Every structure is written in C-alpha cells, then in structure tokens.
Amino acid sequence: MAGVTLDTVRKVYAGNVEAVKGVSLGIEDGSFCVLVGPSGCGKSTLLRMIAGLETISGGEVKIGNRVVNQVEPADRDIAMVFQNYALYPHMSVYDNMAYGLKNRGTPKDEIEKRVKEAARILAIEPFLTRKPRALSGGQRQRVAMGRAIVRKPQVFLFDEPLSNLDAKLRVQMRVEIKRLQRALGVTSIYVTHDQVEAMTLSDKLVVMSGGQIEQVGTPAEVYRRPETRFVATFIGSPPMNILPGTVEGPGRVSVGGQSIAVTDMRDGLTPGSAIEVGLRPEDVQAGGTGASSLSMDVDFVEELGATQLFHGKVAGAEFVVQASTGQIAADTRKLTLAVDPANVHLFDPQTTKRLGRV
Amino acid sequence: MVENRPFGNFIAYLTLALGVFIVAFPVYVAFVASTYDSATISNGNMSLIPGDQAPVNYYRTLFEGTARTSGQSVGGMMVNSFIMAMGIALGKILISILSAFAVVYFNFPFRKTAFWIIFITLMLPVEVRIYPTYKIVADLGMLDTYTGLILPLIASATGTLLFRQFFMTIPDELLEASKIDGAGAFRFFKDTLVPLSVTTIAALFVIQFIYGWNQYLWPLLITTKSSMQTIVIGIKQMLTTQDVLTEWQIAMTTAVLAMLPPVLVVIFMQRLFVKGLVETEK
Known part of the structure; x- marks a missing residue:
C-alpha cells in the first residue's frame, strides 16, 4: 500500500x-x-x-x-x-x-x-x-x-x-x-x-x-x-443561496435592510462594506421566528415528497428554502425565515473567499 | 410500416429475376458447354441440358490442358493463380493493417503527410505505374517468379484507409486500459486490435483475393514461361489459336474452374463477416 x-x-x-x-x-x-x-x-x-x-x-x-x-x-x-x-x-x-x-x-x-x-x-x-x-x-x-x-x-x-x-x-x-x-x-x-x-x-x-x-x-x-463561494454553491443540493448584504458591525450583517446575527465572522470588517451572505436551503427555518429573520416573497413550490422547495426572492435575490411537507401551506405568498447565526456563511464579493474567523 | 401491395411485390421480384437471369444465363451456358465434346459445340447442336462429357473434359482440363495450344494443365495454372491471389490478399492485409496501426496509434513527425501520401497512391493504379514497376521488377530479376507477381501489387491504400477508419472507432480507453495492463504497442496490436479487426480483415480478404485472382495485365507482362501462367491468361490463350480449332469445351471448363475459387471465397468469408457484423459490439 x-x-x-x-x-x-x-x-x-x-x-x-x-x-x-x-x-x-x-x-x-x-x-x-x-x-x-x-x-x-x-x-x-x-x-x-x-x-x-x-x-x-x-x-x-x-x-x-x-x-x-x-x-x-x-x-x-x-x-x-x-x-x-x-x-x-x-x-x-x-x-x-x-x-x-x-x-x-x-x-x-x-x-x-x-x-x-x-x-x-x-x-x-x-x-x-x-x-x-x-x-x-x-x-x-x-x-x-x-x-x-x-x-x-x-x-x-x-x-x-x-x-x-x-x-x-x-x-x-x-x-x-x-x-x-x-x-x-x-x-x-x-x-x-x-x-x-x-x-x-x-x-x-x-x-x-x-x-x-x-x-x-x-x-x-x-x-x-x-472556503469559497464556489465550494459553497457546488456542494449541497439544492445549492446554497447567496444574498448581497452589507457589514453592520461585529457579528451582524444586513440583507436588504433586515439585520441578522452571524457567529462565524471575521473581525475588523469595515461597517458598510459589501459582503455576500450564504444560506443553505435546509438551514433556514421557514415560518420560524427568532432573533434574526428574513422575509421572503414566494413564487412557486416544488414538491419532493418528504420535503417541499419554496422558490422566491429575498432582498431582490433568488432564494430557495426547504421545508418538511405540510409544515407550510403551499399557497403561502410571504414567508418569514428564521436564521440560526451559526448557519450563516460570509464571502468576500471580490475574492469569493470565506470571511470566517481566522 | 405495413405494406400490402401484391402487384408491387410482383414487379419487384420480376425485376430481380430478370437481373439474375441476365447474369446467370451466360454462366450456365459456359457450364453446359463444359459438358459436351468439341464436335457437338462446333456444329451448333449443343442443347441447354448438360451433356455427358463432363468427367472427360474436367479431367483433361485439370491435368492435361490443351496440349495443342499453351500445353499447360489448368490445374497448374490454378495453383499459380491461387498462390498469386493469396499472396496479394494476405500481403495487402498485412501491409495495410500495419501502416494503419502506425498512422493511427503512433505520434511521429509527418504523420499526416505519411497518411496523405498513402492516400494519394489511390490515384495511381497498376496500369499507370506499370512501366517503372516493370523496370524495377525486371532489374531485380523477379520476372517469372511468384515474388514478382505478388510484391508490386500488395501496397494498398484502400486497405490502409479501411483499417484506419476502423481503428478510429475503437475507443481510446481500450488502448489506455491495455497500457495499464502492461501491454506494449505490439501486444496491444496482437491481443486487441487484430482480434477486433477480424471482420474488416475478412471483408478485405474477399475483395483483395478476387482482385488478385482476376489480375490480367500484370501477369501477362512479367510471366513468359508457360509454367508461371495464371488461369485468367490461360483462358485468353486458349481462345486465340492460330492453326487449330479452339477447343471450346476445354475453354469453357477452364472458365468454370476459374470462377470457382472466388465464389468459394465469397461464400465462405461472407458467413464469417456477416456473423462478425452481427456479433461485434464495441
């Protein structure tokens, strides 16, 4: 060997x-x-x-x-x-x-x-x-x-x-x-x-x-x-959602005016600078409430049997959320997404590298 | 598609039957003529039903020949023709499979050029290059030899092209797999390419055997001894006699005999390559 x-x-x-x-x-x-x-x-x-x-x-x-x-x-x-x-x-x-x-x-x-x-x-x-x-x-x-x-x-x-x-x-x-x-x-x-x-x-x-x-x-x-936006969107199905956002301060970013908390965030990022926020469809909780949440406009629903995929827009960007079947009514037009700070991935828009803790 | 047109079928079969008749009838007449004696043919009393002279005619033709004309037994001519046709067919296959192997699988300088030069020789059949070829063969002292009969005819652009096209359809992974399996170039050729080419070889053999068997001009030029005569030339010489009557029954027997080997080759090899075509899956 x-x-x-x-x-x-x-x-x-x-x-x-x-x-x-x-x-x-x-x-x-x-x-x-x-x-x-x-x-x-x-x-x-x-x-x-x-x-x-x-x-x-x-x-x-x-x-x-x-x-x-x-x-x-x-x-x-x-x-x-x-x-x-x-x-x-x-x-x-x-x-x-x-x-x-x-x-x-x-x-x-x-x-x-x-x-x-x-x-x-x-x-x-x-x-x-x-x-x-x-x-x-x-x-x-x-x-x-x-x-x-x-x-x-x-x-x-x-x-x-x-x-x-x-x-x-x-x-x-x-x-x-x-x-x-x-x-x-x-x-x-x-x-x-x-x-x-x-x-x-x-x-x-x-x-x-x-x-x-x-x-x-x-x-x-x-x-x-x-480690990079490419890996984030390549591994995982459906692929990770990438939203445009801005840095608010240590441990906080804002997406379309909605503030969410982030656990894994590099120190010393300039407030107000652009950042990419990655969220996996299976990591956000549709219909949940919590400290940080996003609102989503639903366009249509895909049935996968055990789960459903809600396609729509968050802060103007395409977004997909996975939810257990029956959890959310299929004709829902507006969804609130609870985001666990531990599940937020941040990427540099220029280098596409991860902006996590070093 | 369901087709039910009895009249259309009738016309189709009629046309085919007519075609077969046109091709087969002269052959049949030749066969019938080979079963009568000289006198019956000469005085025009030959019927279309085979006569009873077949054993005599075939024995004489094969072992004695027309003593009064070329004096060579047709059996000997057939041996000559067979050696030449086999030599040409096998030589062509060997040369062309090897050159196609080189052109497809080896990366050497001017590979494309080499291929195109081979390709261009397609435009130069024996008749075009006959004088220089004759000169070379004569200078090498190969007149009246089997080598002289065979060698100048075995270079084959058609064969090379055929094998090249076939080799291109063989997936590269097969070559790579045998590389990893520890087979060098020659072993890949022997263990993989040749077995896969059997059907192509069979097809080429049929075509080239008949090509070799039917050669007329080249053997006519380079054979002077009657012992080196091929059967195709033999027939011709039997027909042009000066002082004596043409022995039509012998000439026709010879014609029938001349047809046999190519027919046998086609029948035998066709089975092989049709079987191959049906079975092969790459």
Whole structure:
C-alpha cells in the first residue's frame, strides 16, 4: 500500500492551455479521495497524470516514496476503472481480468486463484466465461473493478465509473465501491462531477475548479465550512443561496435592510462594506421566528415528497428554502425565515473567499 | 410500416429475376458447354441440358490442358493463380493493417503527410505505374517468379484507409486500459486490435483475393514461361489459336474452374463477416 503525493503538478496542453495549474495534494495510504468539480475543471486530467496516461508538464507525482513522472503506466502499480469500462470486447470476463496478470508473467495457477477470488468478491462467478457484450451495465462495471482488484495495486483510480449506469444502479454500485474499498484498504482516487457521489464516498474530498483546488477536507468540513463561494454553491443540493448584504458591525450583517446575527465572522470588517451572505436551503427555518429573520416573497413550490422547495426572492435575490411537507401551506405568498447565526456563511464579493474567523 | 401491395411485390421480384437471369444465363451456358465434346459445340447442336462429357473434359482440363495450344494443365495454372491471389490478399492485409496501426496509434513527425501520401497512391493504379514497376521488377530479376507477381501489387491504400477508419472507432480507453495492463504497442496490436479487426480483415480478404485472382495485365507482362501462367491468361490463350480449332469445351471448363475459387471465397468469408457484423459490439 502507498499514499499519493502531488507537488505543484501542472498540465499545459499545446497552445498554452493550462488545464491543471499547480496542484499540491497529499493522499494518505488507504484513504478514499474524491476529486469533484464541474466538467473542464482538470480533475480527469489530474487523475490521468497520476495514471501515467498524460505527461506531466510540471511538478512531481509520487506514489509511496517513488517519483513516477517518467514511469510507464504499467509500472506505476496502479489500476484504473474507466467510465466506459474499456473491457476487451473479444475476451471473456475471465480473460479480461487475467490479461494484466498474464502480461506480467504471473504463474497460471496464481492468476486463476486471484481471478476466482475477485469474481467471488464481486459476485460475477457465473459470468466468467461470457463475453462483455452479454453482460448488463452493472455487471460490466463489476468486471472492470475485478480487473483492477486482481492486480492488487497500490492505488485504485476511478474515472467517473458510475456515470454510464442508471440512477438506481448507481446508488447500489456506489455503496459497493465504498464497501469494497473499506474491505481492501487500498488507496483510491475517484473522479466525479456528481456531488452526491463525492460526499458519500470520500474520506477526503477535493473540490476543484478551473484547474485549481478550491478546498480539501472531509465531506462534513467541506459542507459545513466551505472556503469559497464556489465550494459553497457546488456542494449541497439544492445549492446554497447567496444574498448581497452589507457589514453592520461585529457579528451582524444586513440583507436588504433586515439585520441578522452571524457567529462565524471575521473581525475588523469595515461597517458598510459589501459582503455576500450564504444560506443553505435546509438551514433556514421557514415560518420560524427568532432573533434574526428574513422575509421572503414566494413564487412557486416544488414538491419532493418528504420535503417541499419554496422558490422566491429575498432582498431582490433568488432564494430557495426547504421545508418538511405540510409544515407550510403551499399557497403561502410571504414567508418569514428564521436564521440560526451559526448557519450563516460570509464571502468576500471580490475574492469569493470565506470571511470566517481566522 | 405495413405494406400490402401484391402487384408491387410482383414487379419487384420480376425485376430481380430478370437481373439474375441476365447474369446467370451466360454462366450456365459456359457450364453446359463444359459438358459436351468439341464436335457437338462446333456444329451448333449443343442443347441447354448438360451433356455427358463432363468427367472427360474436367479431367483433361485439370491435368492435361490443351496440349495443342499453351500445353499447360489448368490445374497448374490454378495453383499459380491461387498462390498469386493469396499472396496479394494476405500481403495487402498485412501491409495495410500495419501502416494503419502506425498512422493511427503512433505520434511521429509527418504523420499526416505519411497518411496523405498513402492516400494519394489511390490515384495511381497498376496500369499507370506499370512501366517503372516493370523496370524495377525486371532489374531485380523477379520476372517469372511468384515474388514478382505478388510484391508490386500488395501496397494498398484502400486497405490502409479501411483499417484506419476502423481503428478510429475503437475507443481510446481500450488502448489506455491495455497500457495499464502492461501491454506494449505490439501486444496491444496482437491481443486487441487484430482480434477486433477480424471482420474488416475478412471483408478485405474477399475483395483483395478476387482482385488478385482476376489480375490480367500484370501477369501477362512479367510471366513468359508457360509454367508461371495464371488461369485468367490461360483462358485468353486458349481462345486465340492460330492453326487449330479452339477447343471450346476445354475453354469453357477452364472458365468454370476459374470462377470457382472466388465464389468459394465469397461464400465462405461472407458467413464469417456477416456473423462478425452481427456479433461485434464495441
């Protein structure tokens, strides 16, 4: 087993397009690290550089204690699961899993032992003689994971492995990947644009945007204390509401003339200066009363079953509030929102950085 | 779509039947002619029902040939033709699959240029470059050899193009997966590309085998010994005799024999590549 260390890794494509702009990251041995971000944020490029499928333009990638910048993918002791599975269509499931071992000159009985073992873990034993085309999407996904497992690599790399599956299967496979990673204890790096996958799978969540890391932390940390406005609106569903506000004084901001208290606020902000106030739809209490509250004009309601989403405007800005079904009448036009000072996030309008306590 | 137009169907089938008749009738006549003796054909008494001379004619054609004309047994000519056609077909496949592999999967300077040069040779069929090709083959002492028959014809832009198009449809991830699985370029070629290309290879083999089998001008130029004659040239020579009567029954038997290998190749390989087309899923 080994951890992965990235030191100011850069990727510059022809035409001076910088896809990854100096990323430094330490991934501990045995942990599950998820790279998440919108498409084009450089997460896949980063993963492919770790895999050795892309050359590294600058910086250093280490697997364990070994710098692998110039090492062939086959010699990096990694295994990768691709989005479209990339199974060899002309080989049986058994041969697909055995191919990498065969190329390494592993003895036949050892190959058989490992493939059987992986097939047992993944419950694909009945399909070993079939060709990939005779399998369903979920089964192919398992074979692709089996191909990674039999190699007993130092690091697993997953490149959006679930995005070709339907929603139900995706949830099921997500749980299985997590369970498998726990059981095997192999360092894993997983790329996705789906924030639910990112939150549920990761020990370490890395949010990326524009070729740079926005924030690294546990899913709870990233959710509870987003470091930038981008992270705040990217993680969480529905996304965090951002309202324009002004600083009133220590621990107080005003939004459209309504004053609210804030727990996590940087000292020394100039009263009267502009600030962005972030509130999660699930963190404000619709219809509540309290020391700080906002009033909202409701436009329409979305039914989600257990909860309802009220869409409308607060101080002229779009706002969404989540409430338990039945708590508020659906035809309500005006809502009072109670705001817990601990749940208010403040961001600098210029730098978009969090203005919390240092 | 539900279609129920009996008259329309009738017209369609009639047209098809007419087409088949036009193509098949001369072939049938050739077959019938190969079952009569020379005299019956010459005096115009040949009927459309096969006669009883088939065993004699086919035996003579295959093993003795027209002693009075070229003096070469058609069996020998068929062997020559078969070696040439196989050589051309297999050579073309080998050359074009390798060059397509290079053009698609390797990043070397002037890759595009290389591809376009190959592409341009499409405009230069054998007939256009026949004099320089002849000169080279003659200088290398390859006249009257199988190498001379085969080698100049195996460069194939069509094949390269076909394989290139096919390789472009293979997802990049497959290459990446085999890189991670520790397969180098050649192993990827051998273990993944070739097995996936079987249907393309089969299709190309059919086309190129027939192309090679039907070569006329090139073998005519470079073979002088009668032992190197191919069957297509053999037929031609049987028809142009100076002093003696053309042995039509032998000529027709030869024609029927000349048709057989391409027909067999089509029938056999077609099954393979239709099966492949239905089964392949990438």
